[in-house]
Amino acid sequence: RKEVEQDPGPFNVPEGATVAFNCTYSNSASQSFFWYRQDCRKEPKLLMSVYSSGNEDGRFTAQLNRASQYISLLIRDSKLSDSATYLCAAHPNTGNQFYFGTGTSLTVIP
């Protein structure tokens, strides 16, 4: 079983729409979670951390649900520039391993 799993999509949404992605993790001891954005043929870029209390950065909101072992990313008022692949990552409580999901592809349509 993979440490982190994501729905690969693709998600095709119109401009202005709200879209949400979920990411499940298998290790209940995981402590730290993150969302990354990766444009086509580019390197991943850290988007935001995910805290138990939730984390909001402009149009982006990240949430953690420990009981169900998933994290989510909500994008409001989608822009064309939001089109990318979104990767989630989990860090177990011990050690230095990071586990990434395979990514969810988002295309925002004019």
Added chain:
Amino acid sequence: NAGVTQTPKFQVLKTGQSMTLQCAQDMNHEYMSWYRQDPGMGLRLIHYSVGAGITDQGEVPNGYNVSRSTTEDFPLRLLSAAPSQTSVYFCASSDGQGSQPQHFGDGTRLSIL
């Protein structure tokens, strides 16, 4: 600042050849790591280092060696290239042990024939 610099950006090798992927960062970050990214597999950790002289294996270390003689440099060596090592390789750095990868290099696209 250049951030994380990887070379080369593209490389084609024949099976059995060896090569070194270079990675350098100018942010004085202690933590550096190498990932490979394959379709349907996501990013997988190959090796990492928490400081000069210290390296450790990640999730998929077989067929790769690393060394960390300086804080700035973290080269990845393919000992005897195999077609299964065809992938996109990313080097990353962060400013604390165990912290999330904060900066990635542009990547190296490697094909093994």
